[in-house]
Amino acid sequence: MASNLEDYVRQAKEGKKQALEKVVGHIQDRIYGLALRILGDAEDAEDETQEILIKVITHLSDYREESAFSSWVYRVACNHLLTIRKRKNEREGVTFDFLEDMIQADADKTYPLTVSGPERDLLAEEARLECMQAVLACLDKKTRMIYILGDIFGVTSNEGAYIFDITPETFRKRLSRSRMRIGEFMMKHCGLVNKNNFCRCHKQAGKKLASMPRIPAMRPVIKRDGVAKGRAEAVAHLNELSEIERTTAMFRRYPEYRSPESFTYIVKDLIRSGKYTMFME
Structure with a gap:
């Protein structure tokens, strides 16, 4: 600001x-x-x-x-x-274990993304955002807020203490726990964070398209213009970071919002x- x-x-x-x-x-x-x-x-x-x-x-x-x-x-x-x-x-009842089971269930399945061009990039980007939203939903609402403010918006521990009426030490501990939990999950499953993982945005987009053959209208927060360039730049930037830094970088990049x-x-x-x-x- x-x-x-x-x-x-x-x-x-x-x-x-x-x-x-x-x-x-x-x-x-x-x-x-x-x-x-x-x-x-x-x-x-x-x-x-x-x-x-x-x-x-x-x-x-x-x-x-x-x-x-x-x-x-x-x-x-x-x-x-x-x-x-x-x-x-x-979302109700979403947990890290639930998401992990869903990912493992698709381990041997293929979901080709049958569209190309701008629509392909748009669907892949929407899949990325939906996946990250699902991961955030695994945290309880207050812990989610602490993670968003502390790790994505850059709020300090003193500011966090004021916002949530807790001590700075408590804010730091809760932020650290949430960061570790999300980081562990993303490192284990996300193909953008760890290239050894089989879960990919295009695969998730293909799965959604297979269950809903007609491409749905994109949410208003997803801007069609510049999606391909923005996604390419984001992936290139992620490749320059260490694996530990990639999770935070992914969650910070919400230019559509x-x-x-x-x-x-x-x-x-x-x-x-x-x-x-x-x-x-």
Whole structure:
């Protein structure tokens, strides 16, 4: 988040509309990325991100500048995501053992990906993201948040302690355990992390295509433009890293997870509603 974000926050607390729009612009992608990884569904993530943004905007006066604004936003977002009711699209009962059994069951099977060109790369990329989402779902929701914030978003142990109301040492221990568990699984099964593994994105995409011959409409978070180039660059980058570093690099690379354009209108809609007189044009 930009270094001048704190200045925009102070101006927004004074009721300046343009500053508030800047604040929302700075935070919406990260909130949406967090919600999408936690909930695993684009529509659910969009709904909850809007709720979180509204909470941040309408409770901006509660931010006392005792921490970085980004940490306060993450605290608001995590508290919201931890307390909402289970969504219909949230994965239930997914464990590392369950995923391992699924992978082993396909060890001797072949699933040729019968499409080519951009569609092939798009399906492979979707398979990669779905696999990583399934791996994240093996962690309980709070541990998942700690892993996402600590290993993917780069939150420090002190920031993590504030966000989750725990000690820095506890945050580090939980992050270390989750990192080790995910790393062990990916090293054992993912063909991108360890070339000796037989599980490949194209194989998983072929399996999905075999059960659903008609190519489904891609989720809005998956951008068609530039998928082939982006995937090729990502794989090339992974090859330059040690096996230990590849898991983290894979989870950090979510360029498709950009917040919907509809979020741009949240501030405008709040102002036009007439409920909040603090905002100035």
